[in-house]
Amino acid sequence: MPRSQTRIASVMEQVRKQIAARAYLPGARLPSVRQQARLSGVSVSTVVEAYERLAAENLIAARPGAGFFVSGPAAPLDLTQLTADKERDIDPLWISRQALEADPQLLKPGCGWLPPSWLYEEGVRKAMRMAARAQSALLTDYASPYGHAELRQFLGRKLAKTGITATADQIMLTESGTQAVDLICRFLLQPGDCVLVDDPCYFNFHALLRAHPVKIVGVPFTPQGPDLTAFAQILQNHAPRLYITNAGIHNPTGVSLTPVVAHQMLKLAEAAGLIIVEDDIFADFETHPAPRLAAYDGLHNVIQIGSFSKTVSAAVRCGYIVARRDWTDSLVDLKIATSFGGGQLASMLLHSALTGSGYRRHMESVRLRLAVAMQTTLEKLAALDILPWHTPQAGMFLWCRLPEGADAARASRACLKEGVVLAPGNAFSQSGSAADFLRFNVSQCNDPAIFSALKRALKQG
Structure with a gap:
């Protein structure tokens, strides 16, 4: 292929990828031919030809005097x-x-x-035997959208041990910890919002946030927790809406947040109107409990999530969200809209395993x-x-x-x-x-x- 054709194809592929990634949504104006030429390191004529070919494919459309715009509908999301x-x-x-x-x-x-x-195979098997003798409705019917009542009551007592006071109607069960984060993002974020994550952080936070049209900014992490100087500067520069982090044992570093850093973090977050999502999935691995942001904050602007896939069974999919009562009420509506009723069997098995004598x-x-x-x-x-x-x-x-x-x-x-x-x-x-x-x-x-x-x-x- 001649070099000029290769350059045209390269520009076309760049634009296709931006459309596929939803960086360019339907109706969005593409960079001008001169801007695209500078970005791609090619001539203006190369960009003009690339844009014309994309228009012929109906991916974009030319508007005389205005430029080139993405045609609709939106491309299927390709992460x-x-x-x-x-x-x-x-x-x-x-x-x-x-x-x-x-x-x-x-x-x-x-x-x-x-x-x-x-993992806790023995406890799961025992729970399955008990479930086999349960009432038929527990095996076949939808659960309350809040989730299994007894498990939520158990979680309330468990949370109290880390200083978090939450009633059962402040706890909503989810299909997993990942679904919990996704629901919170759907609930709180708008396109273009800034979301903070630790740098480094659990890599699936990156993957999940790609499905939301948000700006992601990393907060440098230290052996005591987030770098507070950098955190304060990022709050000032980016006005983030949400910060997703780990409680207790941090993934991937293994760090436990210190009380001093936790207090200073919350002061900075409160002044900036920042909401924090605290993932506490590794709580039961701790030998000495670390501070919980949700406990210090009183669930005002901190939401805690968790699951038991790391300690009981990854096959029994069940997570939870703990938040302000008005937020959990709205999250329940969102859960109904996206997944309808809860998975009652998994939460029943989990409750039996967690409350048995062997856990x-x-x-x-x-x-x-x-x-x-x-x-x-x-x-x-x-x-x-x-x-x-x-x-x-x-x-x-x-x-x-x-x-x-x-x-x-x-x-x-x-x-x-x-x-x-x-x-x-x-x-x-x-x-x-x-x-x-x-x-x-x-x-x-x-x-x-x-x-x-x-x-x-x-x-x-």
């Missing part, structure tokens, strides 16, 4: 178009797909959950196993000159820096060829500043083949 092609093999959606593969031979030190044998002992065992696995993994990584950015007090994650000159994406590609799924740092970093980091799940690091593959990958550079 993969929101990441550059060269990064597709290491983006959050790709990592999740690899880690969720059913191949039992695949080693997954980069995944975010415990091995199946570490406490189960979690004591898990915490002990994680502590042993943490120490063992630290030693194996140190032998490869891979060092922790922070040594967590509890939990399953290690956020580690690779030896000087190593690249986490290259190492991840090399290890995948050997059946090892890693989690490279830039998938967690909004700023792309974690190219030399990997997140390790210590519960998934018991196979020596992981470290052998990693050693070979690092030698390859």
Whole structure:
């Protein structure tokens, strides 16, 4: 293909991707031909030809004297178009797909959950036997849109232990923690709003927020919590609507928020009118409870979410939202509109498992196993000159820096060829500043083949 044709095709592909990613919505005006020429590094005539061809495809339309505009309707949302092609093999959606593969031979030190044998299978089986004897309505009918009443009452008592006072009508059950975040985003955000996430943060926050037309800004994270100086500056510069963060044990760093940072965060957030979503999914892994923003704030401008997929069973999908009463009332309406009634069977199973006599002992065992696995993994990584950015007090994650000159994406590609799924740092970093980091799940690091593959990958550079 002649070079001029290649340049025209390149401009056309850029515009197609922007439309597919909904960066350009129906009716949106495209950059002028001169602006697009500067952006693409091509001649004006090249852009004119590209635009004319896109108009011939009915993707855009020319308006004399006004420019070129996107034709409707909106393109189906394609999340993969929101990441550059060269990064597709290491983006959050790709990592999740690899880690969720059913191949039992695949080693997954980069995944975010415990091995199946570490979860509460015994409690789930017992709960299923009890459910089989339940009234038929509990097995076949819709639940209240708030969700299973007894589970919500249980969660209210559990939250009280962390200083959060919430009545049952301030708690709404969801299908998962991810659905909880999605519902809150639908409820609070408008197109163009700014949303803050930690940098680094749980990579699926990035993936989920791509489905909402919002601006995402990362807050640098420290071993005590968010960098307060940077946080204050970001609040001033961007006027964000929402901040999504972890309570207790932070993913991916394993950091626990300090009381001083928590108080100062809330003062800054209150002055800026910022709403905080506090994800408390790792609460039961803690050995020493960290401060909860929802407790300090009294659920005024902090919403807490959580689930039990990391401790009980990922197959029993059930999460929750705890918020102000007027917000939960509106969230219930939104839940009905998007998913109708709740999944009663899953919440009934979960309530039985959590309130049975074995759950406490189960979690004591898990915490002990994680502590042993943490120490063992630290030693194996140190032998490869891979060092922790922070040594967590509890939990399953290690956020580690690779030896000087190593690249986490290259190492991840090399290890995948050997059946090892890693989690490279830039998938967690909004700023792309974690190219030399990997997140390790210590519960998934018991196979020596992981470290052998990693050693070979690092030698390859």
